[in-house]
Amino acid sequence: xxxxxxxxxxxxxxxxxxxxxxxxxxxxxxxxxxxxxxxxxxxxxxxxxxxxxxxxxxxxxxxxxxxxxxxxxxxxxxxxxxxxxxxxxxxxxxxxxxxxxxxxxxxxxxxxxxxxxxxxxxxxxxxxxxxxxxxxxxxxxxxxxxxxxxxxxxxxxxxxxxxxxxxxxxxxxxxxxxxxxxxxxxxxxxxxxxxxxxxxxxxxxxxxxxxxxxxxxxxxxxxxxxxxxxxxxxxxxxxxxxxxxxxxxxxxxxxxxxxxxxxxxxxxxxxxxxxxxxxxxxxxxxxxxxxxxxxxxxxxxxxxxxxxxxxxxxxxxxxxxxxxxxxxxxxxxxxxxxxxxxxxxxxxxxxxxxxxxxxxxxxxxxxxxxxxxxxxxxxxxxxxxxxxxxxxxxxxxxxxxxxxxxxxxxx
Numbered sequence: 115x116x117x118x119x120x121x122x123x124x125x126x127x128x129x130x131x132x133x134x135x136x137x138x139x140x141x142x143x144x145x146x147x148x149x150x151x152x153x154x155x156x157x158x159x160x161x162x163x164x165x166x167x168x169x170x171x172x173x174x175x176x177x178x179x180x181x182x183x184x185x186x187x188x189x190x191x192x193x194x195x196x197x198x199x200x201x202x203x204x205x206x207x208x209x210x211x212x213x214x215x216x217x218x219x220x221x222x223x224x225x226x227x228x229x230x231x232x233x234x235x236x237x238x239x240x241x242x243x244x245x246x247x248x249x250x251x252x253x254x255x256x257x258x259x260x261x262x263x264x265x266x267x268x269x270x271x272x273x274x275x276x277x278x279x280x281x282x283x284x285x286x287x288x289x290x291x292x293x294x295x296x297x298x299x300x301x302x303x304x305x306x307x308x309x310x311x312x313x314x315x316x317x318x319x320x321x322x323x324x325x326x327x328x329x330x331x332x333x334x335x336x337x338x339x340x341x342x343x344x345x346x347x348x349x350x351x352x353x354x355x356x357x358x359x360x361x362x363x364x365x366x367x368x369x370x371x372x373x374x375x376x377x378x379x380x381x382x383x384x385x386x387x388x389x390x391x392x393x394x395x396x397x398x399x400x401x402x403x404x405x406x407x408x409x410x411x412x413x414x415x416x417x418x419x420x421x422x423x424x425x426x427x428x429x430x431x432x433x434x435x436x437x438x439x440x441x442x443x444x445x446x447x448x449x450x451x452x453x454x455x456x457x458x459x460x461x462x463x464x465x466x467x468x469x470x471x472x473x474x475x476x477x478x479x480x481x482x483x484x485x486x487x488x489x490x491x492x493x494x495x496x497x498x499x500x501x502x503x504x505x506x507x508x509x510x511x512x513x514x515x516x517x518x519x520x521x522x523x524x525x
Contacts, residue, residue, distance in 0.1 A: 140252070141252035147228040165197070279515065282516075289519065346385070471496075
């Protein structure tokens with residue numbers, strides 16, 4: 115299936131009408147970055163310009179003639195090539211290498227750099243790449259991608275999408291099937307396509323082992339792997355809940371600084387993420403402790419928490435889309451006050467409250483907290499997104515929307 119980012123990179127970022135820059139694509143391990151990059155190269159007919167740092171022959175080639183593979187191609191081809199450098203951030207001098215490549219050969223070569231971590235963390239020193247690249251984030255699969263819906267950053271603004279929710283249709287069979295598959299198997303392409311419980315269990319175990327025993331060890335020099343593996347297990351149980359690092363530290367029996375460091379590294383390697391509470395001018399609201407979610411929600415056993423995680427990840431992907439493509443930025447928060455009134459999600463548009471969302475598996479009744487916080491925030495729209503629902507409706511001024519329809523309407 116075609117990823118949304120594929121068309122956007124091909125038709126917009128690498129368009130002849132745009133000022134040229136390198137494209138950096140970051141995202142979780144195994145979410146489809148390499149497949150995306152190779153699909154773009156196949157269109158150009160430049161598959162021989164794919165290089166991966168994990169390939170030892172490329173390391174030897176780089177040591178002898180760093181840019182030779184591009185120079186050799188450009189001497190025999192007239193068409194502007196697309197070079198892909200995969201996981202190059204593992205190279206200790208990767209920023210200097212890319213700066214030299216871009217400054218000397220960028221005029222005649224499109225360059226796509228991919229990585230399974232946030233590429234701005236692996237090298238504190240070195241030359242700056244500021245002004246030479248634009249970074250994009252590739253998330254796990256979405257319902258809209260699976261059903262083939264395309265989005266244009268010029269015409270599909272967050273303002274227009276927010277206004278369209280009241281007209282969301284009932285989900286068709288294709289949209290419903292895509293949602294059911296995502297809820298059960300997660301959004302990573304391999305387990306989603308296979309849809310085999312046995313293969314899914316193997317994939318989850320292998321991915322977690324690679325994350326803790328390869329990525330964390332190799333890129334951060336953290337040695338206490340068994341403690342981090344225990345921390346991962348504890349984090350999965352805390353999905354959708356307030357996350358206290360001090361409580362986590364006590365359960366692990368380690369120092370708070372270690373817990374904080376490990377948490378930051380797991381986030382940077384796209385295992386998990388935190389959503390911060392919205393305070394604004396709300397009285398007695400929580401302002402510090404965030405809620406925790408995973409990029410692979412299929413690891414969450416409880417169906418309610420797993421569904422809430424799926425919705426959180428969809429909203430995070432949409433907010434990143436608005437940032438990466440220069441739209442009016444969406445912010446993602448939750449609301450909770452000292453009286454323990456809570457709403458799962460609040461979307462802000464250009465830092466102003468825009469939409470309150472509750473995620474429910476089957477309950478169609480809006481909670482009193484939705485109306486309460488809506489009034490406190492200036493009577494903003496409110497919505498309940500329901501997993502087991504086929505027909506949209508309205509209840510006391512609150513939109514009741516099938517999850518499949520909602521997820522198909524956003525990037």
